[in-house]
Amino acid sequence: MKVNFITEITGFYRLIQTRQLSSNAQLLWFHLFCLWNSAGFPDWLQVDMRRMMGMIQTNSRSAAERARNELVEAGRLRCSRGKSRQPNCYQFIVFGSPFTAPALAQPPTADQMIHQPAHQLEHQNSHQPGNRDTAVTEAAHQTQHQAGPEPLPLYKLNHTKPEIKKEKTAYGQFGRVLLSDKELSMLKEDFPDNWEDWIRRVDRGKATKNYVYSNDYAAIHSWKEKDDNDARDKAFAEMMAEAELFGS
Structure with a gap:
């Protein structure tokens, strides 16, 4: 894959100025990018979870998974689950041509792809031809919008919630x-x-x-x-x- 090192580093730096990403997610991206660079920018990069934990200097597997999932949801990584206990494979979404990176010789199935951003799935489903459920849902939403919002629940006057003080x-x-x-x-x-x-x-x-x-x-x-x-x-x-x- 042809990758411009400066474009990718600068693109990610600009991204985190406008999108909220945790410090672990930012650190993980930089380490993965450097590893990808050292490997010669292959289409897919295989990295085990223990190595990812070392990249962000944590012993918590869940912390590393949260950082990875943030990058997937931000549209900067694709993830394919490894088979037969093999490490997962990751594909960078380059800033020069987002969401057009080449696929594997045998593309991962829907079950193998994890944490695909929800807005992408909604966009794909809404453009499926002949999708009657989507059309009915949109029509119902428009009808509800025209009818106005549902009335807010009324609360009794002089009724306050009990304060629960947390001991510290x-x-x-x-x-x-x-x-x-x-x-x-x-x-x-x-x-x-x-x-x-x-x-x-x-x-x-x-x-x-x-x-x-x-x-x-x-x-x-x-x-x-x-x-x-x-x-x-x-x-x-x-x-x-x-x-x-x-x-x-």
């Missing part, structure tokens, strides 16, 4: 990080290798600089995202410098 525990040397049991459990799942380090870092930051957050669990993720964005920008600058060096 203080963590860290200075006790500045407040987390509920559920938030602590999610934090351990999100960062199985260094969740204690993140508590220690945010706790020290709040103690020394008087940071105030309405939710410390969200604040930890915000700090992590900033670190990942800084690392991504640095990696992008290094890639561009290397590309200019090879091009000169």
Whole structure:
């Protein structure tokens, strides 16, 4: 496959300025792209899940799967399940010609394709000739729209929902990080290798600089995202410098 290295790197960098992708999804794309480049840009790239976990530095298989699925749903990857316990195969959707990358000699079946974006399936179904169900559904939708929206439910005056206060525990040397049991459990799942380090870092930051957050669990993720964005920008600058060096 003919691929312009600069076009792809720049195209993805522009994409993440306008589309929300997690830091893990961004990091995974850059690592997969570099691996694809090293392999000579084949039509399909076979990568096992353990290697993907190493690319984003996590021991959580679900975290790696979520990052991969984000790229598939964003229309940047196609995925074909491996047969007989073989690793999955991945196909990049190049920015120069989206959704026109060449297929395998034996294209994957519908059962093998996973996490195809829902909007693509809806677009395909809506353009099938003779699809009576689709026509009936669209006609019903138009009739409902003309009739006006359904009335909103009425609520009794002076009726308020009971407030449920979630108990939170203080963590860290200075006790500045407040987390509920559920938030602590999610934090351990999100960062199985260094969740204690993140508590220690945010706790020290709040103690020394008087940071105030309405939710410390969200604040930890915000700090992590900033670190990942800084690392991504640095990696992008290094890639561009290397590309200019090879091009000169």
